[in-house]
Amino acid sequence: MSCCAPGTEAALDRAAALTAGPSPEEVRLASRDLGDGLRQTDLSVPGIHCGACIQAIESALARLDGVVHARVNLSSRRVSVRWRGDAPPPIVPAINALGYEAHLDDGAGEARDETLAELIRAVAVSGFAAGNIMLLSVSVWSGAQDATRDLFHWISALIAVPALVFAGRIFYRSAFQALRHGRMNMDVPIALGVSLAYGLSLYETINHGQHAYFDAAVSLLFFLLIGRTLDHVMRERTRVAVSGLARLAPRGALVLGDDGTRSYLPLGEIEPGMRLMIAAGERIPVDGRVVAGSSELDCALVTGESAPQPIARDGAVRAGTLNLTGPLTVEAEAAAKDSFLAEMLRLMEAAEGGRARYRRIADRASALYSPVVHLTALLTFAGWMVASGGDWHQSLTIAIAVLIITCPCALGLAVPIVQVVAARRLFESGIMVKDGSAMERLAEIDTVVFDKTGTLTLGAPRPVGLDAVKPRVRALTAAIAAHSRHPLSQALAAAAPAGVPAPAFSSVREVPGYGVEAEQDGIVYRLGRAEWAAPDDPAARDGTVLARDGMALARFDFEDRLRRDARTAVETLQAEGLAIELISGDREEAVRSAGAALAIDAATARALPGDKASRLDSLARQGHRALMVGDGLNDAPALAAAHVSMAPATAADIGRNAADFVFLRESLYAVPQALDIARRAGRLVRQNFALAIGYNVIAVPIAVLGHVTPLIAAVAMSLSSLIVVANAMRLRPARAPQRAAAADSRAEGVAPGRLATAP
Amino acid sequence: MTNLAILIPVALLLGAAGLAAFLWALRSGQYEDLDGAAERVLYDDETRPLPPADDEPAHPHRD
Structure with a gap:
């Protein structure tokens, strides 16, 4: 896992460069009181990636006065610090001094994940029970007779009780919830199948019967719980990763x-x-x-x-x-x-659109599947009643065997396991997905709506035409600009020419709203607004200039820089046949030039937050399924209104929370990449359904004819589950555009075709 | 049959012991940071996971 997400930091650099670190008051406010004067502060440090980082940070923090305990968590890239005293120790500066970026983290402060703990305990208990019962069952299958067989069945029945009560209640609870609301989900047939299998086996055991299905019931729970736990871990990891991003709203x-x-x-x-x-x-x-x-x-x-x-x-x-x-x-x-912010939240509540109406594919499948299975079992019972001349014991046994063998083990795994593998692939590409339904919705889109500032562009200006400026003047400009946080200054400072020594100044001061003034050997240099920097120069009336004693030396023009791979991403999406729109709150000409650079025809400027949301609403009413990609507070209602939504890591907090996907890296190629993985995941889900149905087509006739023994049931169910899992593993990582040719992303041939033909 | 009477309880007991050990490890936070644990083994310092916040406050061990 170490170094697994290079580029994560780069995308956040801009935000970090502009924003000051948290004040001691903010650190104190964000810390938790553990009683006894002890407080805990949780920080997210995305740069942690190896054992040396752990050592450096822990030992540096332990040296601070007041720090009682510091612990780095490498998996989640977090640091927990426990400290005493009225004022917090300088934790953030100490970590910054080591070269790591750190920000306060609210997510880790919450109570531990109880659901995960319950799921893991349930997996452990059902695994223990499944293993032991299977051990006894193998003895029965290999020929244990009479009293020995009965004894083994009785022990199995006893071991199965805690598994059913402790692990099974997760399914019972969910099935009960669904039935109470008059809905059907996958847990209803599972709960029914497991209960009937246990009841029938207990009856058989009491009556010294040959066949008991304790192993089938418990190993079914075990397999399904593994799938469910992985699913939960995936969502939890996303939640933690997203909550660990720098908080943009002040506390x-x-x-x-x-x-x-x-x-x-x-x-x-x-x-x-x-x-x-x-x-x-x-x-x-x-x-x-x-x-x-x-x-x-x-x-x-x-x-x-x-x-x-x-x-x-x-x-x-x-x-x-x-x-x-x-x-x-x-x-x-x-x-x-x-x-x-509150106004945005109200708009978002009003906009809650596509995702509320969306029904997950697994729920739709189970709504079809359950009636068919239950009807088959009922018909089997009726058929055998007639055929056997009213032997209700035999008829019931066979009908229940039908239910057990059709119990949707493979079907229950078909969707979650694919989505877990897909989420893992997305995670490796720096894309977080909130839940599986988001992936299903993404695979359906036909329209992509982009915000401009911060999404298609970085929102960070870049100087243009610098080559016309002499290197000496550029070095001077960069040296002056380095003293300001203003985005234009930062851009100029970053464009310092290599190999030219930076001049030294006797004094530098920033004049807020105007620019920076620097003095060197009695000469006053000003970098900033033309009318302030060069008041004596009639040629310089507007824009940003560098002036010496009131006369302009150089003038700088800026353009907003496109996000990396923006063009490739848009071209790939267009080649997939998707309609692309641009909707921004920015000025007309800025939107038009961005639209022209990316060959997006449908561009709307000066859109208010409500306009964006209503545009997505009207798209939905026209029957389109739109992906919204945006980052700002003003995009949040649109992100909520869209069929599915995506936001960069640099987005405003509520935007990140509203979005289904969050991508951490700078490259916009994350959008086609996520779409590609979602579509291939959708294909694999359908394949898995086909496999599960194929399994039933073979297994159900055997069961209906009364030839199913516990051995056949165990083999068939395990085999079908393994096949489904193996099929899900075929989801390979999507290919990102090659960085080597990044200078001209058009020439590298990232081949929209390659994505379309990927296996 | 008599050896079964010994072997089966023994097998169950061993399984239960493994289960208990797993649940204990889970509860004491040993699964909180698997990547970190893999790295920490390379360093000499005696460290342990941060005890859960609702337990008694941590004993200071800064070295």
Whole structure:
């Protein structure tokens, strides 16, 4: 598993670079009280990948004052720290100093997964029972007679009781729930089959009969529980992985009291009228109005606008936007529950669309399957009553044997095992899937709707035409730009030419809302807005310039960078015959240029959150099944309204929670890749159904004719389960585009055809 | 028959002992971090899984 997800970190780098680490108050707020003055803080550290990481982090944390215990979990890439004292030890800076990114993690703070614990205990108990009963059964099959056989049957009956009660209740509970709501699921025939098998066997044992099916009943439970546990583990792993992503919504804010005191309040306690201090690099917690300071806001996640918005006194700010350059004092105008985020949540509830109506394929299959099986058993009973002249014992025995042999062992495994293998393949490609139904829904889509900012593009600007600028000037620009968090500055700093030494400055200061000013040997350089940086230069009226003593040296233009493989991904999807749409909250020209670059004709700009959701609604009404791919807060209602949805790891928290799939890596190729795996998983599920039905076609006549013995039942059921599992394993990892040719993804021939013809 | 009377209880007892051992290992958090356990065996330090939070607080063992 180590190093299994390279690229995970890269995708999150941008978010990390812009955002400040959690303040001590936030760390304290997020920690759990264990009593006795002991507190526990859970952190997600995605960079952990080997034993050396464990050693480095644990020993560094153990050296901090106040830390009682630090433990790294390599599987989930988390660190749990227990500490004492009023202020938390500097945990995050200590981990950052080692070169790892760390963020507070709420997911791990929850109670342990009780369902998983129950499932594993049930697997253990049923495995124990199945093994021992099978041991006794083999003796009976190989010829144990009379008293010995009866003794073995009695012991088997005793061992089966705890398995049935403890492991079987999971199925009984689910079957009871389904029946009470007038529905049918796979657990109904399972529960019925197991109970009847046990009842019949007990009756036979009491009457010194030859055949008992204890082994069939218990090993059926064992196999099915394994499938169910794997299914649960898969979903749990996704939940943990998604909850471990950096939290983008703030937990609280520093509130400025009337008497000048400052206190850190959790989000729920912030009320309108409070004055909040927002440092550069922090997100705005609630809607409000700026009362002091000026800065720039990154609204990409909230509205989809890619260019930072300048903000000054009296400007309105929305919850969720990121304060980029200068500290702001904001007067709250709404409580968190009435802010922009809450409005999105209301829209999402209203939009709950395709997935509520969707019925899983296994449920649909069992709705067909159960009546057929139960009817067959009933007809067998009637037939034998007639044929044997009213021997109800023989007729009932054979009818129950029919139920046992058709008990949907293979059918119960057919779907979950494929989805577990598919989820594993997706996980290896850095794609998390919330549950199996998402995979089924993804395989059905005919339309893909993309958001622009942060989804098709990275929302990170890139300077264009830098080659025209002299390397010396570029080095100077990069050195100045390195002093600012502004996205344009970060982009310029990243574009520093290699091999040119960075000049040194005597002083550097950032002027929020305008740019950076640096002084070197009495010369003042300014990098920023043209009217501020070069006021004396009539040629420089707009854009971003580098100026020396008021005269422009160079002008910089930026374009929003497309996400890696965006073009390949869109082309692949188009080649699959899917309709592609682009719907964004950004400006007209930005949307048009992105649409042109990707050859997407249907592009809508300036869409409000409600517009996006209603577009998906109308697609659904026209009978289309749409995949929504989006990242922002403003996409969340659309993600909820879509038939199936996908979000990048850098998405806003509620967007990630609303999405069925979350992809961790930067490459947009995750979208066709997930689609490919989902479709192949769908094919394998249908094959598995065919295998299970084929098994029944052979086994049912044997059972109806009364030739089934416990030996035949055990062999047939195990064999059919193994075949289904083996078939599921055929799902091979999907091929990603080759990185070597990434410079021109068009030329590498990632072959849409190859995906279509994959086995 | 007499040897069966000994062998069967013994077999069941051994199976039950294995089951109990598994449940104990599960409860004491030994399955929480399988990848980590595979790596930790390479290092000398004596470490143990973080005890569940609802148990008594951990004994400090920082070395």
